[in-house]
Amino acid sequence: EDQVTQSPEALRLQEGESSSLNCSYTVSGLRGLFWYRQDPGKGPEFLFTLYSAGEEKEKERLKATLTKKESFLHITAPKPEDSATYLCAVQASPRYGGATNKLIFGTGTLLAVQP
């Protein structure tokens, strides 16, 4: 069964304290791994898509990396405005045909950055 697990569930950092969020996945065939940011009361906001092991992408203080079994979202010198829930999702190859656009989401990591 295709599955996505994120850890930790919650993370509290001091401003400037770098850390990483983990997303491990088990899928039949990875078509893409997505990272989203979700603020309270809002919809997920797209951050990155990674397609193959070894790929990395960066945006401001965020860097996403991908291996064959997991992805990391590295946060360098975070600021309070980085506080949000970070969601990981995978797009898997269909087992028996059908659309390939379906996403399987993890439950997210709630990040709090204190000044």
Next chain:
Amino acid sequence: NAGVTQTPKFQVLKTGQSMTLQCAQDMNHEYMSWYRQDPGMGLRLIHYSVGAGITDQGEVPNGYNVSRSTTEDFPLRLLSAAPSQTSVYFCASRQGGGYTFGSGTRLTVV
């Protein structure tokens, strides 16, 4: 561009009532989908559409209907609301690249 627009933002229903959650996108995306988000659970796919006139079931389709008569609109219908359908509902669209989500509809069924 407005992106993905969902209405209403909040709704309270009584058990057994029906309603339609609206979703519209102005990006000419072929793929559209509906998710529900519940505490402690990841977003779960309800229904999706790969283009006008084509819809299919996702992971949790029971109690919901969809139709796709135009590229822009993808409404989600609750046939007979149940307390288990209390959730936050998100509509999303995609045309290559990442998915664009709406701001959600918070539905409470009492």
